[in-house]
Amino acid sequence: MTIEFKESAKKELDRMLSRYPSRQAALLPALFLAQREFGWISDEVISYLSQLMELPKARIYGVATFYTMFNKKPVGKYFIQVCRNIACAMMGGDGLLDYLSQKLGIKEGETTPDNKFTLVKVECLGACGEAPMMQINDQYYGNLTKVKVDQILAGLK
């Protein structure tokens, strides 16, 4: 096995396992932890989790592919998720996606060749009050305009 959790992540997983009635029940938080640690859920990550949690690989694979929030492909350093639901769309969300796409030179679902940015559209992120909005890694950005997007991207090293 070439991948392994850092000690801190191992401890976090142990805490999770102790909080749930069964290993299966701890699978979703464990997958989130793995995504945070490794960036995306590769087959290798699933094999690793399967060993750690003593759950069948097919079961973890089934769960990971059911939820769209788990990345089944590698993503860039900055993972940009643009909301496409109705509130954001009415406030210019579609235009925002086109703008980002043009600016980064990639289509939706793609990653820049330098592996810095990945651009995807997602369902409602629950921040309609600040539509149009996007999420980059764990951070929300609302009330977006082209100028604001330029500033945000310029700030990402």
Add this chain to the structure above:
Amino acid sequence: MTEPGKVRLSIDGKEIETSAKATVLDAAKQAGIHIPTLCADDQLAPYAGCRLCIVEIEKMRGLPPSCATNVAEGMVVRTNTPELHRVRKMLMEMLLSDHPYDCLACAKNLHCELQKMAEEFGIRERKLRHLTRESVLDESNAFYSRDMTKCVLCAKCVRACKEINGVTAIDLSGRGFNSIVQPFGDGPISESVCESCGECVERCPTAALSIKKQVWPDKEVSTICPYCGTGCGILLGIKDGKIVGVRGDKNNPVSRGQLCVKGRFGAFEFIGHPARLKKPLLKKNGEFVEASWPEALDYMAEKLKPYIGADRFAALSSAKCTNEENYLMQKFARAVMKTNNIDHCARLCHASTVAGLADSFGSGAMTNSIDEFRDAELILVTGSNTTENHPIIGYRIREALRKGAKLIVFDPRETWLANQAWLWCRQKPGTDVAWINGLIRIILKEGLENKKFISERTEGFEDLKKTVDKYTPEYVSKISGVPEEQLFQAARAYATAGKSSILYSMGITQHSHGTDNVQSLANLAMVCGQIGRAATGVNPLRGQNNVQGACDLGALPDVFPGYQKVADEALRKKFEDAWGVPLSSHPGLTIVEMLNAAADGKIKALYIMGENPLLSDPDLHHVEQGLKALDFLVVQDIFLTETAQLADLVLPSACFAEKEGTFTNTERRVQLLNKALDPPGEAKPDWEIICELADRLGYPMSYPDPAEIMEEARKLTPQYHGISHSRLKGGCDLCWPCPNQDHPGARILHQDRFTRGKGKFTAIEHLGPAELPDKQYPFTLITGRILYHFHTGTMTRKSAGLNQIVPGPYAELNPVDAKKMKVKNGDQLRVASRRGEIKVAARVTEVVNIGELFIPFHFYEGAANVLTNPALDPVAKIPEFKVCAVKVEKAAGEK
């Protein structure tokens, strides 16, 4: 009034009384009311996925699925209303909207449940817009195809894989319209952990999973699987006089329709194989020529006549043959040839169980029944790779684990069960007495023993106590390599669980101190009083379909049928009276002794029925010497085995599908075979051959059928007194001991008293294997069986599919050793012991420990038994298959 545990409800106006635990669907089925469903299955938990089984229930909202709705007192259910019909039809139309319309070319045409359902709803055209699922046809499995475009997402396959087999090779992945059943990583199923048991294929309502080269049979005959000792019921499918497939028999009480890969896919190809023996073969000038039966048997009788009464004749009976045939074979040896030189392959697998448990308890068999494993609170498995070698018993253990049972495994190899265990202790091979004594010592020191049981039910405890005293955790840990902490954990858990069951197999028995190992386990169970109750006991899993029966019916050199000693005058008199001839009082030779005696010129004639010692016995070069030194060797078999090729005369026999009789499985259950077709060519059932031969040697044997043979045998065999073909045909489900015709048989032995009276403790010291690794031979070799083949491969290696999965011999080698030797997966290894050398492919895996090697013994081209040590257990005369010293090197320049 309704009975306790029962409820009354009305379905479609019909009043029904049923179990309070039943679902509405169960209740309807019981009342003969049809409710459509695609996802319900008797053996799987309710799923409510297809929604076709919806019903209307008064005072309940919506349309609840009957498969997942429990019955309740006074419930009023309607199953067939216009509204239900409308909704079900809509559901069906949605299922059909993305289903390919290629019924005529489909493997399941006319056998498809979706097709039947469409017919039931009168659907003749597709109403909804046609959508196409994208999926690649997966033909990678040897036995079945996966075409997910035809999947209706009932998840029966996923659930069977999880709930019955337990490996969970597949699951639903993706979501919405893109949901699909997949193995991990969406690779070919052959690269997943799938064990090809086929429980999924059996249940698939459509051709999403279908058997390759499916031929639908005209009729099916229920009989018993010919492989391991579990005794699963199989239905042989017959079309145009040929066997075209196998299904599990749901009415069989052992397997309930479940099967493993060998039973489902590997139990029929050999039956109609062109290489089956069809005529007697006589060796003339080193070549086999066909002979007629009279010619062959006259010749055989003439050759055997000089050896009558001289103890220079020996016979090997067969754990593959029926009880009736084993009875006749031992009778032939004893009454016709006047010798007790009769043995069979139980010598090589569980002789130490038969001797050890008989001495400790009075009866050398499983103390409890297979189904009881499901109710155990703790299962201690040692020296058994159950999920590979007794897969259906493996399913029962998996059921127990799902119910929360604790599993402790003592095994040098990381088997599937070791991997799933609550506690896996990796002892060094051949150190079993040490760890068992160590556990007993801990139990005694901590006061966890069952004092009442020990004082009331056993004898010899003080000696045991004295002997185990030196087996301190430190000492045991040093011998066995098991950490002290694990010994404490195992001892405490086993002793304190309400119902602890020990399950073992050849990892315990096949040692030069196998009897010691077995009796140590018996000691452990008795110290804790974990015996004589449901779901406890000491349970040896027998290897062959009828090895239990072959022992029971006396194919052993020291006992008559029913373990009645030949040396006991009164018992011998009973048999002399019954058979009308004087009988020998000296116990005969065991298998390895026979072959040694043959090599020394003391045994001159050997009659082998359905055994292949040239692959199954230890130190094959020596076996070959022995067989070649004989004056006369007769082999009676279904194929020209490695052993048969050396014979002077080969007699073609009928296989399990071509005859009647009974097999006794590992839990002492006697089950009836049913004849499915005639033997090929002139082949005959073994019992007929023995009778005709006995006639020619001046001892007429005349039986109209195997039922009559059993009539004679059961009267002489106390355990079988009440077991007759007529009772079995009448549906009686009988485990021995069954002392009379009204007795229901016994699932649990030693309940109020041990068969021998008091349970006997045996004080045993750890001795260790006869041959240990040294500088010259630094590796420890372990041999055994694997899931995909059986014994010497005579039957399984006729199956193209099984050969596709495991084509040839290999040796498991730890990655650390592999790295040192610069060996990669698939490289050829030269493995040598003091007795011989073989070449096998390397399989680099952590399943084996560093310094250890595992080689399955199924393969003639890399026969593990060339290497094994014929050192014998002094009591049981079982050879030490499980431990010998070998050296390993990469075979240079070869791939």
